[in-house]
Amino acid sequence: MKNDLFEPDVIAGDEIALDSEQRIKVLSPSLLVAKRFFRNRLAIAGLVIISAMFLFSFVGGWVSPYGEDQVFMGYDVMSKDYAGVTVNKEYRYVEKQEGAMPSLLRANFILALNSGKTQFESNGLVYDIVGEGEEFYTVKQNGRELALVSKKIFDAKSAGTVFTYEFRYLAEKAMQPGADTQFEYRGKTFSVEADEGSTSIYTVDGAQKSLYAIVSDFIVNPVSDDVFLSLEFKAAIQNAVNNKKDTFVFTDAKGRQQEYTILRKDFQFFVKKQTSTRLIQIYEGPGKKHLLGTDANGMDLMTRLMYGGRISLIIGFIVILLENTIGVILGGLSGYFGKWLDNLLMRLVDIFNCIPHLPLLIIIGAVMDSMHVNPKTRIYYLMFILGFLYWPGTARMVRGQILSLREREFMTATEAAGLTVSRRIFKHLVPNVIPQLIVLATMGLGDIILMESTLSFLGLGVKFPYASWGNIISAVSNVYVMTNYWFVWIPAGMLILLTVLGFNFIGDGLRDAFDPKMKR
Amino acid sequence: MRNYIIKRLLLNIVILFFVALVIYTILRLIPTSYIENLAREKASLPGGKSYKEWLEQLNVLYGMNIGIFRGFIQWLGSAVRGNFGDSWYYNVPVTQKFATVIWNSFFLALVALFLEVFIAIPLGILAARKQYSKTDYAVTVFALIGISLPTFYIATLLKLVFSIKLGWLDLYGTVGRFYDQLSPAGQFLDMAKHYILPVITLTIVSVGSLMRYSRTNMLEVLNSDFIRTARAKGLPERKVINKHAFRNTLIPIVTIVGGMLPGLFGGAMITETLFQIEGIGYTSYRAMVSGDIPFSMFYMIFIAFLTLVGTLIADILYAVVDPRVRVS
Numbered sequence: 101m102k103n104d105l106f107e108p109d110v111i112a113g114d115e116i117a118l119d120s121e122q123r124i125k126v127l128s129p130s131l132l133v134a135k136r137f138f139r140n141r142l143a144i145a146g147l148v149i150i151s152a153m154f155l156f157s158f159v160g161g162w163v164s165p166y167g168e169d170q171v172f173m174g175y176d177v178m179s180k181d182y183a184g185v186t187v188n189k190e191y192r193y194v195e196k197q198e199g200a201m202p203s204l205l206r207a208n209f210i211l212a213l214n215s216g217k218t219q220f221e222s223n224g225l226v227y228d229i230v231g232e233g234e235e236f237y238t239v240k241q242n243g244r245e246l247a248l249v250s251k252k253i254f255d256a257k258s259a260g261t262v263f264t265y266e267f268r269y270l271a272e273k274a275m276q277p278g279a280d281t282q283f284e285y286r287g288k289t290f291s292v293e294a295d296e297g298s299t300s301i302y303t304v305d306g307a308q309k310s311l312y313a314i315v316s317d318f319i320v321n322p323v324s325d326d327v328f329l330s331l332e333f334k335a336a337i338q339n340a341v342n343n344k345k346d347t348f349v350f351t352d353a354k355g356r357q358q359e360y361t362i363l364r365k366d367f368q369f370f371v372k373k374q375t376s377t378r379l380i381q382i383y384e385g386p387g388k389k390h391l392l393g394t395d396a397n398g399m400d401l402m403t404r405l406m407y408g409g410r411i412s413l414i415i416g417f418i419v420i421l422l423e424n425t426i427g428v429i430l431g432g433l434s435g436y437f438g439k440w441l442d443n444l445l446m447r448l449v450d451i452f453n454c455i456p457h458l459p460l461l462i463i464i465g466a467v468m469d470s471m472h473v474n475p476k477t478r479i480y481y482l483m484f485i486l487g488f489l490y491w492p493g494t495a496r497m498v499r500g501q502i503l504s505l506r507e508r509e510f511m512t513a514t515e516a517a518g519l520t521v522s523r524r525i526f527k528h529l530v531p532n533v534i535p536q537l538i539v540l541a542t543m544g545l546g547d548i549i550l551m552e553s554t555l556s557f558l559g560l561g562v563k564f565p566y567a568s569w570g571n572i573i574s575a576v577s578n579v580y581v582m583t584n585y586w587f588v589w590i591p592a593g594m595l596i597l598l599t600v601l602g603f604n605f606i607g608d609g610l611r612d613a614f615d616p617k618m619k620r
Numbered sequence: 621m622r623n624y625i626i627k628r629l630l631l632n633i634v635i636l637f638f639v640a641l642v643i644y645t646i647l648r649l650i651p652t653s654y655i656e657n658l659a660r661e662k663a664s665l666p667g668g669k670s671y672k673e674w675l676e677q678l679n680v681l682y683g684m685n686i687g688i689f690r691g692f693i694q695w696l697g698s699a700v701r702g703n704f705g706d707s708w709y710y711n712v713p714v715t716q717k718f719a720t721v722i723w724n725s726f727f728l729a730l731v732a733l734f735l736e737v738f739i740a741i742p743l744g745i746l747a748a749r750k751q752y753s754k755t756d757y758a759v760t761v762f763a764l765i766g767i768s769l770p771t772f773y774i775a776t777l778l779k780l781v782f783s784i785k786l787g788w789l790d791l792y793g794t795v796g797r798f799y800d801q802l803s804p805a806g807q808f809l810d811m812a813k814h815y816i817l818p819v820i821t822l823t824i825v826s827v828g829s830l831m832r833y834s835r836t837n838m839l840e841v842l843n844s845d846f847i848r849t850a851r852a853k854g855l856p857e858r859k860v861i862n863k864h865a866f867r868n869t870l871i872p873i874v875t876i877v878g879g880m881l882p883g884l885f886g887g888a889m890i891t892e893t894l895f896q897i898e899g900i901g902y903t904s905y906r907a908m909v910s911g912d913i914p915f916s917m918f919y920m921i922f923i924a925f926l927t928l929v930g931t932l933i934a935d936i937l938y939a940v941v942d943p944r945v946r947v948s
Binding site: 458466553590 | 634636638639642643646647650651653656757760764765767768769770771772777779784791889890893904905908909910911916919920927928
C-alpha cells in the first residue's frame with residue numbers, strides 16, 4: 101500500500117514538506133473503499149458474474165431471435181390412419197322410394213329369408229321375396245316393387261354420383277352369371293366386366309369405354325370427411341386386400357407416389373399413410389437452431405433462461421428497494437426518537453421476525469392458485485409480499501447503527517447548529533448507515549432470488565407463460581426429464597447459483613472494503 | 621439473571637400472542653380453498669344438496685362461520701390447553717399427526733447439524749489462521765457456494781448422480797421395498813441409507829453460514845490483544861491457536877449453535893418434500909398446499925415458538941458462557 105500513497109520521485113526533492121500535496125496522494129474515503137474493493141479478487145469475480153448476468157438477461161432477451169413463449173413446430177413423418185376397409189357381410193337395401201322399406205320390414209325380411217320363406221307378413225300386409233340372383237333379391241307387395249336387397253357395394257368414380265334403384269337393378273342383373281353384360285339406362289349404354297373379387301361398370305360410347313363404378317364386397321371409408329377416395333384408389337386397396345398384401349404403392353392423379361400400409365383386424369382393414377405431421381418440438385436437444393434445446397412446451401430454452409433472468413433480477417431489485425424503503429424509514433424513526441416509538445416498532449419487528457416466511461408464501465401461493473390469479477398480477481403480489489416480509493432485518497440494522505451514531509459528537513454538533521430533525525436524520529445519520537445498508541442489500545438480493553426461485557420451483561411463484569429460473573427447473577418433478585434431458589434444468593440451476601454467488605461475492609467484498617479496520 | 625429470563629419469557633409470550641393473532645387473521649382473510657373444494661365435491665355427488673348449502677354447512681362444521689376475533693379467542697382458548705383442533709387434510713388431531721412425524725425431522729436435522737458443526741468449525745478456523753491464502757479463498761468460495769445453492773437444485777443433482785447414474789441410493793422415501801422383511805438391524809441400516817442424500821443436501825446448504833461465522837470470529841480473536849501478548853511471550857503457535865484463540869472463538873459459536881437447537885424441530889420443508897420424508901416439513905407442506913387451516917396455523921405458531929426459544933437460548937448462553945457479559 102505504501103507505494104501507492106507515496107510517490108518516490110517527489111521524495112527525492114528535499115525542500116518539500118512532509119504533508120505537501122505534491123508528496124501525498126490524497127484519496128477520498130470513497131476512493132479508498134473502491135481501491136480496497138477492487139483489490140479483492142472474489143469481489144471482482146462477483147462483479148463480472150453479475151454484469152454478465154445483466155447482459156445475458158436484459159440484452160440477451162432483446163438480441164435473441166425468439167420470443168419468450170414462442171412455440172416451435174416441426175414436421176415429422178408419422179404413420180396415420182387414412183382409410184378403413186370393411187368386408188361387407190350384411191344385406192343392404194336400395195329403396196325405390198325413400199322410406200319404402202322401414203326397419204321393421206327389413207327385420208321381417210331377414211327372418212323370412214333365413215327360414216327360407218318367399219313370403220312374409222307385416223302389419224297385416226303380405227310381401228313377396230323374389231330371388232333375382234345370388235344374394236340378390238327384390239321385395240314386392242302386391243306386385244309393386246319396394247326395394248332391392250343385395251350385399252354388393254357400389255363405389256362411384258366421381259363424387260356425387262347417386263345410384264338409383266333402377267340402375268342398381270339393371271347393373272346387378274347384368275352381373276349375374278350368364279346374363280347379358282350390357283344394359284341401357286337413361287339412354288346410356290353400360291357394360292359390366294367381372295374381375296377377381298370385384299366388378300367394374302363402364303359406360304360405353306361407341307368403341308370407347310370409361311370406368312363408371314366398381315362393385316365389390318368392401319366398404320372403403322376415408323378417416324377424415326374432407327377426403328374423397330378415388331375409384332382407382334379404392335380399387336388398389338381392394339386389390340391389395342384380395343391379394344393379402346401388407347403394403348401397396350398408389351400413384352395419385354398428380355403422379356405422386358405414396359406408400360400405404362394395411363393392418364388387418366378381423367374383417368376390418370386399416371389403411372395407414374405415411375404423412376408428414378406438424379408437431380411441437382418438445383425436448384429437442386441442444387443444436388444450432390436452439391442453443392440449449394427446447395422445453396416441454398417446445399419453447400427455446402436459451403431464450404426462456406434470458407427472460408427468466410430478467411424476471412428474477414427485476415423481482416430481486418424491486419423487493420430490495422421496497423424492503424429498504426420500509427426498513428430505513430421505520431428503523432430510522434425508531435433509532436432516532438427512541439422511547440415508546442422505538443419500543444413499539446421493535447416489538448413489531450420481533451413479531452414480523454417470528455412469522456415464518458416460506459410457509460406463509462406457500463399458503464398465499466396455493467390460495468392464488470385456487471383463485472386463478474393472472475400470472476402477471478401474481479408477480480406483483482409476490483414482490484409486494486416479499487418486500488413486506490423482509491423489512492424487519494433492515495429496520496433492526498438501521499436502528500442499531502443510528503442508536504450508536506446518535507451519541508457521537510458530530511450529531512451533538514448538528515443539534516448545536518440548529519439543524520432541523522429531518523435534515524439531521526436524512527443528511528447526517530442515514531448517509532453513515534449507507535455502507536452497511538449496501539452490504540445487507542447486496543447479500544439480500546441473493547436471498548430474494550433464492551426464495552423466488554424456490555417458490556417458482558414449487559409452482560407457487562412465477563407461473564407459466566412467464567419464465568423464471570425456478571419454474572424452468574420444476575420440469576425435474578418428472579423423473580424422465582430429470583434423467584434424460586439434462587439441458588432443461590442444469591443450466592437454469594447454474595444460473596441461479598452463479599447469480600446468487602455473484603451477489604454474495606460482491607456483498608462480501610463491499611463489507612471488507614467498507615471496514616476501515618481491514619488492513620488490506 | 622433470573623429476573624432477566626422471566627422478563628424475556630413474559631415478553632416472548634406477548635410476542636407469540638400477537639404473532640398468532642397476525643397469522644390467524646391472514647389465514648382467515650384469504651379464501652379457504654379447502655372448504656370450497658370440499659363443498660364443490662359434495663355438491664357434485666348425486667342427490668346431494670347444492671354447493672351453497674354445502675358451503676354453509678361446512679363452514680359451520682369447520683368453525684369458519686364466526687368472526688375473526690371470536691374465532692381467534694376460541695382457537696387460543698383451546699390451544700393453550702394443548703388442543704390445536706383436527707387437521708382437515710389428515711383427518712386426525714393436529715398434535716397426533718405432529719407427534720408421529722416430528723422425530724423423522726428431528727433426526728434428519730440432528731445428523732445434519734453434527735456434520736455441519738464438524739465441518740464448519742475446523743474449516744472456518746483453518747481459513748482464519750491462513751487469512752488470504754489459497755486455503756482461505758477455497759473455504760470462502762465453498763462456504764458461499766453452499767449459501768448460494770438452491771436446495772432443490774443440489775438435491776436434484778445429488779439424486780441424478782447417486783440414485784440414477786450410480787444407482788446406489790433410492791430416489792424417494794425413508795424405507796426400501798423389502799423393509800418389512802428385514803431384521804431390526806437391517807431395518808435400521810435401510811432407513812439410514814435412505815437418509816444419506818437428505819442429510820448431505822441439508823448439510824451442504826447450511827454449512828456455509830456457520831463456516832463463515834466461525835472464520836470471522838476466529839479472525840476477530842486472532843487480532844485481539846491477548847493473542848498478541850501470548851505470541852509476544854513466546855508461546856508456540858500451536859498453543860496460541862489451540863488454547864487461547866480456540867477457546868475464545870468457541871464462545872460465540874456455542875451461542876449460535878445453541879440458538880440453532882430448537883430449529884432442529886422445525887423441519888426442512890424443501891429437503892423433506894423432495895425426498896418425501898414424512899417429517900414435519902413435508903407433512904405441513906401438503907397440509908398448507910391443500911389449505912388445511914388448523915395444521916398450517918399450528919405449524920406456523922410452532923415455528924414462531926421455535927424462533928423465540930432459539931433467540932432466548934442464544935441470549936442466555938451468551939451470558940452463561942462468557943463471564944464478561946453481564947445481563948443488564
